[in-house]
Amino acid sequence: MxxxxxxxxxxxxxxxxxxxxxxxxxxxxxxxxxxRSPCAARRWPWGIGARGLFVDAADQVSLSALSGSEEGIMVLELNRADAKNAIGVDMLSKFQSALDRLQDDDAARVVILRSVVPGVFCAGADLKERKKMSVFEAQKFVTSLRSTFSSLEVLSLPTIAAVEGVALGGGLELALSCDLRAEATFGLPETGFAIIPGAGGTQRLPRLIGRSRAKELIFTGRRIGADEAKSYGLVEYLTAAGDAYRKALELAKIISNxxxxxxxxxxxxxxxxxxxxxxxxxxxxxxxxxxxxxxxxxxxxxxxxxxxxxxxxxxx
Structure with missing residues (x-):
């Protein structure tokens, strides 16, 4: 879109x-x-069939269509366990390609974004990769990151982030780009690395929880748990440990009807x-x-x- x-x-x-x-x-x-959407120029050659499971070559990002009573629900999964789902250049490209496919799927009704890596939703941008970038390359990557998260935000489908485990830096910015969020431990630690949130965090967070609270979280870089996140309005639902996906699926089924x-x-x-x-x-x-x-x-x-x-x- x-x-x-x-x-x-x-x-x-x-x-x-x-x-x-x-x-x-x-x-x-x-x-x-x-x-077509400008995003279409960045399409990725997904795997099998029009309604099957779409997985990128490195299995870092996958997109699947549920069936039966859950028809119309799409599940977008992050699976880069070795880096705690930290987002690098390759993973970001594949994530954008998944969004392109979602926008092009007339049968899709609602999207659940989740991690299949235990204990972590997304650790943010890949700082090890970032360290090797020139200033120009780093700027280009952050611009692409911001653009991709904006593509997620304006996706015509409702999006639910099932956040089980930590969502830090770009991981929180990713969750903020969704319409609804369940569970989570959140934090924006960028100022501790002498940078600022650059994928929309300084804009979406204050709009969601207010400027003062957003400044406090960004200035200190501290993490907040699910209870505090709920009190701030960062998440809509609290669930038992490991139960965020079930709650997201429950919501998705209601919305898809x-x-x-x-x-x-x-x-x-x-x-x-x-x-x-x-x-x-x-x-x-x-x-x-x-x-x-x-x-x-x-x-x-x-x-x-x-x-x-x-x-x-x-x-x-």
Whole structure:
């Protein structure tokens, strides 16, 4: 998904590879863009079949589609045990490729991001790799890291971070790019390395927990546990140890049963509306509502209610 920003409410948000809402008017309209997301140029050759398990060559990142009662739920897994899921250049490229595939998958309804490495979600950027970079290379990598996390943030699908174990530095910035978070031990230790969070942490964290608390965490670099993270509003759910994925799956199943287009439009309305004044936010909401008003799913929801049955939504 590509996001183009300009002054006030004049903006376009790409919803897929061909359709966008033009927010330059209150009502909004759909137009054909004719080109794919810029991310598509960075595609990675994934493995087997259209709906099977997609794994990169080094098994650092995998993307799988659940089936049966969990159909529509995609699980994006991190698996770089030797580096505690620290993100290097290669892993970042494969993560972006997974996001490209998710955006291109019409059957996907919701995404769970998790680690399969015990005790750690993500230790942040790979500092051993960073040490070997020139200033130019380091700057280029951080720019790519920020861009990839922004791609995750504006993904049209709801995203849930099942954070079991520590999420430090870029790991916390990764979790902050998701819509919902469960569990976790968080920290932004960058100032202890004489740098600052560079993948969106200085922007997303204060918007989520307030400037003073964000400054305290960034200035001190201290870690906070799940209870404190919950009290700050960093995580939505606390779970028993090792149970974050189960909770994320429970939430994903609920979300996947809702109207897919309605979920996408609600995410657009909330995210974009929170960046502008209330009056402009109302215009964004009106534009988004205009899209669901014309959908077949809306008619299906009304019919299912009248017939006292479960709706069968198709995302159109």
């Amino acid at each position: 590509a996001l183009r920003r300009c002054a006030g409410i004049h903006r376009r948000l790409r919803l897929g590879f061909s359709d966008s809402i033009d927010f330059s008017s209150a009502s909004g309209r759909i137009f054909t863009a004719g080109s 809702q109207g897919p287009l309605a979920i996408k439009m609600a995410k657009v309305a909330i995210d974009r509306g929170s960046e502008v004044d209330a009056a402009s936010g109302m215009e964004i909401e009106e534009a988004c509502y205009g899209q669901v008003l014309k959908s077949k799913d809306r008619l299906e929801g009304l019919a299912a209610f009248a017939e006292k049955r479960s709706p069968v939504y198709r995302g159109d």
